[in-house]
Amino acid sequence: MKPMPARRELPSDQNATGRCLGAEELAELEGAIDSGTLTPTKGQAVRSFEGRFAEQLGVAHAFACTSGTAAVHLALMALDLEPGDEVVTTSVTDMGALAPILFQGAIPVFADVDPETLLVTPASVEARLSERTRVIIATHLFGCPCDMEGLRRIAGAHGIALIEDAAQAYLARWGDRLVGGLGDLGCFSLQQGKHITTGEGGVVTTDDAELARRVRLSVNKAWPYGEANPDHEFLALNYRMSELVGAVAGAQLSKLADVVAARVESAESLTRKLGELPGLRLPRAPEGGVHSYWKYPVFVDPSRVQGGAVALGARLQEQGIACAPRYIQKPAFRCRVFQERRTFGTSQWPFTLARPEALDWSDAAFPGTWRGLERVLVLPWNERYAAEDVDFIAEAVREAASSLEVAA
Numbered sequence: 001m002k003p004m005p006a007r008r009e010l011p012s013d014q015n016a017t018g019r020c021l022g023a024e025e026l027a028e029l030e031g032a033i034d035s036g037t038l039t040p041t042k043g044q045a046v047r048s049f050e051g052r053f054a055e056q057l058g059v060a061h062a063f064a065c066t067s068g069t070a071a072v073h074l075a076l077m078a079l080d081l082e083p084g085d086e087v088v089t090t091s092v093t094d095m096g097a098l099a100p101i102l103f104q105g106a107i108p109v110f111a112d113v114d115p116e117t118l119l120v121t122p123a124s125v126e127a128r129l130s131e132r133t134r135v136i137i138a139t140h141l142f143g144c145p146c147d148m149e150g151l152r153r154i155a156g157a158h159g160i161a162l163i164e165d166a167a168q169a170y171l172a173r174w175g176d177r178l179v180g181g182l183g184d185l186g187c188f189s190l191q192q193g194k195h196i197t198t199g200e201g202g203v204v205t206t207d208d209a210e211l212a213r214r215v216r217l218s219v220n221k222a223w224p225y226g227e228a229n230p231d232h233e234f235l236a237l238n239y240r241m242s243e244l245v246g247a248v249a250g251a252q253l254s255k256l257a258d259v260v261a262a263r264v265e266s267a268e269s270l271t272r273k274l275g276e277l278p279g280l281r282l283p284r285a286p287e288g289g290v291h292s293y294w295k296y297p298v299f300v301d302p303s304r305v306q307g308g309a310v311a312l313g314a315r316l317q318e319q320g321i322a323c324a325p326r327y328i329q330k331p332a333f334r335c336r337v338f339q340e341r342r343t344f345g346t347s348q349w350p351f352t353l354a355r356p357e358a359l360d361w362s363d364a365a366f367p368g369t370w371r372g373l374e375r376v377l378v379l380p381w382n383e384r385y386a387a388e389d390v391d392f393i394a395e396a397v398r399e400a401a402s403s404l405e406v407a408a
């Protein structure tokens, strides 16, 4: 057996090695501090970031907020749901995309995912629709776009709103549009590990003027700044981004195109270097789509690779590659908040409003989810990977896969 390549320290998105933060952010920050105005209701940094974000995405409106979680909450608040309304979402996502549904008194209904991508599909979403469905959330996981043509068709046919969770998919494309700009509302996160970051932060986008006004109010305790006879029009929180954060966000936005180009180039280079390996399915964009590689997910067939994703992941971890077999360990509905319905006191509200079938979280209802999570091995990725880093990963994966190969 050939010796494994020497351990290598890869750039990490958790610190300066894997992030593009520097003089540009400092200069913008200094401008914000010099202005003495740190609230976005009076300052320029957040407003300017919002305008440029909307323009880059090709939509009419963008609103900055405090997190991706806030962005999802704002999108739902804009839709003015009734308690007990159903929101069809994915079994494989960040809790920040689910908690807002419950806070808004709605019922998250989990669609199964394609085991080869961990994305919801038009068929898996359609199977979970009911007469109470008001919203579909399409989550572009790992930077890979969902089938937006199919999802838009379903949403349109049933008069259901479509929210895109693009937190992991900056500048990914479906056809000639950037994701986040294809649904009624788009949500983004600026958390530490996303394509661009302010540590914490988020953005909501829409093309619709009425929804835009609802989002703008929802960010601001439902107070319509700048309008005649303002009043607190409905129940809403303060989700405003500070000018300090907006300044950094503006500088990060200027780097986004280069960041995504670097990620795509290095990820495609890894795909070419790995070629065809028995039992490994490498990430690729769907026909007509562009993948923006938040991560590099590999799907491992345990009948061809001894021990599957867990064993392959353990080998790579020995080499210093901080990969994640199973990604989220378990589907969201297996977390305590769902299993024990720990919401508001002991009320279990809003689960108490749900149709029993909407809460069918049995294994049998989620074959794609269980199979996909069992097989996925998520390789960390970022824009600072050099050619030598990609060579190192390629060699480590090849060696590990060949040492675990099950003869066909």
Ligand SMILES: *Cc1c(COP(=O)(O)O)cnc(C)c1O
Pocket (backbone or CB within 6 Å): 067, 068, 069, 070, 093, 094, 096, 097, 139, 165, 167, 168, 189, 190, 191, 200, 201, 202
């Ligand atoms: C990160 C993330 C969120 C939540 O964003 P935060 O900024 O962490 O609140 C929501 N959805 C997805 C798909 C994410 O990856």
